Amino acid sequence: MSAHVDTHTHDDHGHHHKETFVTKYIFSQDHKMIAKQYLITGLIMGIIGILMSLLMRMQIAWPEKPNVVFEALLGKWAPGGVMDADIYLALVTIHGTIMVFFVLTAGLSGTFSNLLIPLQIGARDMASGFLNMVSYWLFFLSSVIMVISLFVEAGPAAAGWTIYPPLSALPLAQGGSGAGMTLWLVSMAIFIASSLLGSLNYIVTVLNLRTKGMSMTRLPLTIWAFFITAVIGVVSFPVLLSAALLLIMDRSFGTSFFLSDIFIQGEVLHYQGGSPVLYEHLFWFLGHPEVYIVLLPALGITSEVIATNARKPIFGYRAMVASIIAIAFLSTIVWGHHMFISGMNPFLGSVFTFTTLLIAIPSAVKAFNYITTLWKGNLQLNPAMLFSIGLVSTFITGGLTGIILGDSALDINVHDTYFVVAHFHLVMGISALYGLFAGVYHWFPKMFGRMMNKNLGYIHFWVTAVCAYGVFFPMHFIGMAGLPRRYYTNSNFPLFDDTQNVQVLITIFALVAGLVQLVFLYNFISSIFYGKKTEQNPWRSNTLEWTAPIKHIHGNWEGEIPHVHRWAYDYSKPGHDEDFVPQNVPMKDGEEELQH
Amino acid sequence: MTGLLTLLILLGITIAIWQMVKIFDLAQANRDQSQIANDKDNSVNGYLMLAFLGFIYIITIISFALWGDLPLVSNSASAHGPDIDRLMIISMVVIFIVQTVTQFLLHYFAFKYKGEKGRKALFYADNDKLEFIWTIIPVITLAGLIMYGLFTWNDIMTINEEDDPIVIELYAQQFNWKARYAGEDNVLGKANVRLINLDNANILGLDESDPNAQDDIITTELHLPVGRPVLFKMRSQDVLHSAYMPHFRAQMNCVPGMITQFAFTPTVTTEEMRLNPEIYEKVRNINKIRNANSKKLQANGEEPLDRYEFDYLLLCNKICGKSHYNMQMKIIVETEEKYNEWLKEQKIFKNSLVQN
Numbered sequence: 001m002s003a004h005v006d007t008h009t010h011d012d013h014g015h016h017h018k019e020t021f022v023t024k025y026i027f028s029q030d031h032k033m034i035a036k037q038y039l040i041t042g043l044i045m046g047i048i049g050i051l052m053s054l055l056m057r058m059q060i061a062w063p064e065k066p067n068v069v070f071e072a073l074l075g076k077w078a079p080g081g082v083m084d085a086d087i088y089l090a091l092v093t094i095h096g097t098i099m100v101f102f103v104l105t106a107g108l109s110g111t112f113s114n115l116l117i118p119l120q121i122g123a124r125d126m127a128s129g130f131l132n133m134v135s136y137w138l139f140f141l142s143s144v145i146m147v148i149s150l151f152v153e154a155g156p157a158a159a160g161w162t163i164y165p166p167l168s169a170l171p172l173a174q175g176g177s178g179a180g181m182t183l184w185l186v187s188m189a190i191f192i193a194s195s196l197l198g199s200l201n202y203i204v205t206v207l208n209l210r211t212k213g214m215s216m217t218r219l220p221l222t223i224w225a226f227f228i229t230a231v232i233g234v235v236s237f238p239v240l241l242s243a244a245l246l247l248i249m250d251r252s253f254g255t256s257f258f259l260s261d262i263f264i265q266g267e268v269l270h271y272q273g274g275s276p277v278l279y280e281h282l283f284w285f286l287g288h289p290e291v292y293i294v295l296l297p298a299l300g301i302t303s304e305v306i307a308t309n310a311r312k313p314i315f316g317y318r319a320m321v322a323s324i325i326a327i328a329f330l331s332t333i334v335w336g337h338h339m340f341i342s343g344m345n346p347f348l349g350s351v352f353t354f355t356t357l358l359i360a361i362p363s364a365v366k367a368f369n370y371i372t373t374l375w376k377g378n379l380q381l382n383p384a385m386l387f388s389i390g391l392v393s394t395f396i397t398g399g400l401t402g403i404i405l406g407d408s409a410l411d412i413n414v415h416d417t418y419f420v421v422a423h424f425h426l427v428m429g430i431s432a433l434y435g436l437f438a439g440v441y442h443w444f445p446k447m448f449g450r451m452m453n454k455n456l457g458y459i460h461f462w463v464t465a466v467c468a469y470g471v472f473f474p475m476h477f478i479g480m481a482g483l484p485r486r487y488y489t490n491s492n493f494p495l496f497d498d499t500q501n502v503q504v505l506i507t508i509f510a511l512v513a514g515l516v517q518l519v520f521l522y523n524f525i526s527s528i529f530y531g532k533k534t535e536q537n538p539w540r541s542n543t544l545e546w547t548a549p550i551k552h553i554h555g556n557w558e559g560e561i562p563h564v565h566r567w568a569y570d571y572s573k574p575g576h577d578e579d580f581v582p583q584n585v586p587m588k589d590g591e592e593e594l595q596h
Numbered sequence: 597m598t599g600l601l602t603l604l605i606l607l608g609i610t611i612a613i614w615q616m617v618k619i620f621d622l623a624q625a626n627r628d629q630s631q632i633a634n635d636k637d638n639s640v641n642g643y644l645m646l647a648f649l650g651f652i653y654i655i656t657i658i659s660f661a662l663w664g665d666l667p668l669v670s671n672s673a674s675a676h677g678p679d680i681d682r683l684m685i686i687s688m689v690v691i692f693i694v695q696t697v698t699q700f701l702l703h704y705f706a707f708k709y710k711g712e713k714g715r716k717a718l719f720y721a722d723n724d725k726l727e728f729i730w731t732i733i734p735v736i737t738l739a740g741l742i743m744y745g746l747f748t749w750n751d752i753m754t755i756n757e758e759d760d761p762i763v764i765e766l767y768a769q770q771f772n773w774k775a776r777y778a779g780e781d782n783v784l785g786k787a788n789v790r791l792i793n794l795d796n797a798n799i800l801g802l803d804e805s806d807p808n809a810q811d812d813i814i815t816t817e818l819h820l821p822v823g824r825p826v827l828f829k830m831r832s833q834d835v836l837h838s839a840y841m842p843h844f845r846a847q848m849n850c851v852p853g854m855i856t857q858f859a860f861t862p863t864v865t866t867e868e869m870r871l872n873p874e875i876y877e878k879v880r881n882i883n884k885i886r887n888a889n890s891k892k893l894q895a896n897g898e899e900p901l902d903r904y905e906f907d908y909l910l911l912c913n914k915i916c917g918k919s920h921y922n923m924q925m926k927i928i929v930e931t932e933e934k935y936n937e938w939l940k941e942q943k944i945f946k947n948s949l950v951q952n
């Protein structure tokens with residue numbers, strides 16, 4: 001079943017091109033360079049997104065007070081240093097958009113799918129280097145447009161990252177629904193094109209370009225995760241594109257797909273017959289799978305990092321693959337749990353409660369399997385390993401509250417409160433960020449040929465880990481006090497006055513967490529130039545990428561691509577001297593391969 | 597100018613941190629030391645894992661101690677409220693147990709099996725029986741929760757017309773709420789935003805020719821009689837809003853172009869709730885905070901804050917624009933007599949129109 005690659009044509013390919021600066025660093029078609037481009041663009045967007053969250057946190061903690069930071073950073077949106085209510089909603093919106101799509105989809109999946117798929121399956125490059133390059137540049141273009149949208153006269157999009165119409169459709173309803181929203185939609189349409197090109201490329205590459213011996217059941221779990229993620233993306237992103245296009249039609253060409261019976265600012269609008277609920281269905285048909293598009297690559301990275309650093313096979317490989325597939329399948333039939341109280345038929349609510357709670361089962365299997373992998377291991381607590389263990393921790397804490405939110409009867413009560421904010425930030429935000437960090441620390445030597453400083457990594461992890469819980473654990477409790485999210489200030493509700501000190505506490509944790517990311521940035525940038533040179537296989541890992549030369553070459557391996565003889569998790573296997581056996585090491589006489 | 601100054605200060609702080617990190621970095625003996633975890637790193641971080649487990653437990657305990665009154669789980673004021681609260685408590689207990697145990701295993705293993713040079717890990721790749729067990733346990737637990745949840749959901753969402761509920765429309769617009777009572781006939785008059793006529797004060801777009809509309813009553817406060825089922829019909833004139841009544845465990849979106857609904861029976865009057873010892877204590881605490889804040893305000897020559905008194909509230913809980921954060925309506929639950937008295941004082945629609 002494994003595909004054999006005709007290596008000769010590719011070998012020739014590697015030696016013939018004369019690379020210029022432009023083809024090597026800018027319009028590169030090499031997956032390793034494209035991975036770096038994704039990572040650096042993602043990090044820059046991440047800085048913007050995190051900064052926005054800190055501005056929001058300061059506003060919530062110290063509302064309506066002049067703040068020099070606001071005055072400096074927000075300009076006309078903070079006259080006299082007091083933040084404008086519209087710009088608060090814009091920050092909510094753009095923070096969500098940037099973090100979900102630009103950092104955790106493109107920055108995470110884009111980086112590591114590109115870097116690892118060819119290297120770990122033993123391919124010279126992606127199936128189409130050209131499409132891969134186009135994919136990155138579309139992503140770059142959409143990032144630029146999203147950033148430009150921050151500077152339009154009437155303000156950026158401010159209807160929440162879900163941009164529900166009619167709020168997002170009517171400039172009369174909100175300043176941000178003018179040019180800012182147009183740019184948002186254009187940016188997202190381009191982003192989706194980028195994501196689809198990337199995903200198709202990943203799928204084709206995994207299916208067709210595996211080296212000799214690399215059967216699907218010998219694939220590392222990273223590749224399984226990237227592969228299934230790409231499939232979810234191809235299934236669900238086009239639906240968001242259709243929603244965006246229909247919304248553009250409603251906004252600019254007078255159609256009524258999502259609008260009906262609207263009276264605003266003293267006039268009746270012509271729209272008739274559409275339904276905002278239709279938009280919600282279309283949006284969440286992507287929106288929910290998107291959670292797993294963000295999360296599965298992080299879990300894939302974690303599987304690899306935990307197995308390598310525990311010096312143990314990942315426990316229950318087949319169950320892990322099965323649960324990835326189960327999560328992917330279920331993720332496409334649970335979107336309605338975002339809409340229990342949207343006005344859709346309550347019977348549908350029952351169905352979606354059922355499917356939603358089912359998704360807890362494969363998730364639980366994954367969590368237990370990670371824990372069992374640690375059991376009786378020989379844990380090498382490198383920074384990447386710490387972030388992976390941290391991921392399992394936040395994945396459990398955040399995932400468990402999903403049992404409350406997925407239950408329609410309970411959702412009535414906590415829907416759109418801070419409880420939801422705490423839940424999804426832990427389970428997908430922090431977990432996926434940890435996955436990103438784990439990936440960066442683990443594969444930095446592969447990307448840049450140098451090592452990151454471990455002590456700075458430790459500081460980065462421990463401060464971040466304490467602050468992440470410090471921010472989001474108490475947040476569940478203000479949610480349980482019934483405090484709605486997306487309020488510019490809570491001072492109009494004396495009812496919530498006793499939650500204000502919690503808000504201040506949360507903001508302090510958030511500011512410290514924000515500051516400590518500078519340690520990471522410093523470590524990242526300085527290590528690119530001055531980090532200790534890496535050895536061939538620093539983590540003594542089994543996967544194929546560590547057999548490729550440290551210095552990046554076009555085509556990945558000199559000469560023939562290594563053949564694969566075993567799965568990726570022969571760590572501490574009895575009968576071998578070393579505690580790892582790379583995938584390209586042939587089976588010894590009489591050695592048994594596990595039945596996978 | 598202050599802006600520039602702030603930017604400079606921020607820049608200064610950033611550079612300072614950068615430099616500190618750099619010094620720390622340089623202080624790490626020499627740059628060429630291995631960047632791979634050694635036994636010492638494993639040991640230090642292993643103990644930190646244990647400490648972190650303690651941190652998770654402590655933050656849990658502190659959170660429950662300080663903010664454990666959980667207003668969304670206690671003192672509900674509707675007939676179905678206790679059902680939701682019970683389900684919530686059961687779910688939280690399940691979550692709490694799983695969280696405590698799994699976090700313990702995760703962090704304890706991370707500590708216990710921290711790496712040592714020369715030790716070999718156990719080659720242990722599979723155990724169908726174990727995996728079966730931890731698949732089946734969540735299945736059973738979730739099956740129970742799903743069943744319980746669905747029964748509760750059905751009870752709440754099924755509207756029994758035989759209970760003869762009072763019909764009230766909740767009408768949302770940027771950025772306030774209106775309530776429309778059906779009047780004597782308990783039938784809401786037909787309405788559509790296209791019929792809104794601001795000139796004669798037909799602000800909700802009622803059909804002026806509909807006989808059912810004539811006795812409708814439009815108010816800016818929501819009064820409810822205790823113990824009577826109420827059926828809310830929600831409407832919005834502009835964007836999505838959400839009618840959130842946390843004390844009654846009730847919420848439903850208001851969607852332009854369609855009518856949504858939600859029903860509940862209020863069981864505790866506003867007066868009774870104010871006398872509830874827990875609510876009384878909560879209000880006292882809030883007023884303490886408000887007094888402290890007032891003092892600060894007065895020191896700056898500003899107006900002090902009003903004293904807080906408990907009231908049920910209807911909040912907007914779906915992002916709806918600039919003043920979303922201040923879209924609210926007071927809810928007053930009272931005895932049926934008081935309710936009827938109040939209702940009689942209100943103008944009926946027919947008489948509220950301005951004749952030109």
